[in-house]
Amino acid sequence: MSVVIAREKFQAYLAQKGLRVTNQRLAIFDAAFAQKEHFTAEQLLDRARAIDDSVSRATVYRTLPLMTESHILREVDIGSGEKFYMPAGTGGTQVAQVVCVDCDKIYEISAPFMEWYGSTVSLKLGLKPISQRLQVSAHCIAFRQTGRCPNRTKK
């Protein structure tokens, strides 16, 4: 999904909800779509402030749900305390994450069967599926070679 289309989608969502397109929201949007990797709320705040230094932490946290609800951003929870976000691709929710447990780097992989599996399993239980997440934890290449991740920042 291109930035242009995402911006349209976002603005359409805001309009539909009777919400306003403010400078702060746009700054946060632009900051999010300038990222190439996964990012946290805090990182997003920094980037957004570089665009518009009036952006506050509260507004970032209030805007993130708007962006995920409008499906222009995907939330990735790897169970590490903080949540990660990234621009949603065109692939919907059919993405699995492979996480290096040493440096927390997140690789993403298309996994279309997940949707099929989610439906199958849900229906078997009599449930109505909404979404599914598949996450693999692993040691990265560098770890295998040197016993340590180059990116590693953890204790």
Add this chain to the structure above:
Amino acid sequence: MSVVIAREKFQAYLAQKGLRVTNQRLAIFDAAFAQKEHFTAEQLLDRARAIDDSVSRATVYRTLPLMTESHILREVDIGSGEKFYMPAGTGGTQVAQVVCVDCDKIYEISAPFMEWYGSTVSLKLGLKPISQRLQVSAHCIAFRQTGRCPNRTKK
């Protein structure tokens, strides 16, 4: 895995680490293995205190990692702020969770293919797989019928 075997495993783990088998740790162990459903740290504290009222929250939080590291307990993170735990079955990590987004009830389902998938994907990236989690979010039966979960405690 029976309680008896789990207790052996736990004590062996403690011994191997040069840690002591204290009354508090045993109370927490017993409380954990008396549970039929998933439980939180806070719930475990309550149950453990019913067995030995000297158990503190700190000790519960210090003991939980010992029990997961010795593989007698499984940690389940459904991205809801708090973590859930349950006695580990014999199935290893080959279990998927189906979570009702309305009442947070967690269903578990055997999913042996996950392990295969985790390996395949990791190796393709040059990583060494450790574990994998598959989680499906869904609306439960009651929700479909009444628009509301019977267990629902959320706002």
Add this chain to the structure above:
DNA sequence: CTGCCTGCAAACTCTTTGCACGAAT
């Protein structure tokens, strides 16, 4: 007497919220 264990309370991290001011319609 050395070192692991403990409870308590304070600290910490990430996120949410109440409030009063400000801006858009």
Add this chain to the structure above:
DNA sequence: ATTCGTGCAAAGAGTTTGCAGGCAG
């Protein structure tokens, strides 16, 4: 005017940690 949006600071939830005393080997 009315409604929505904002920053700030405080609150909140869940978890971790420093400390001084206790208990075990």
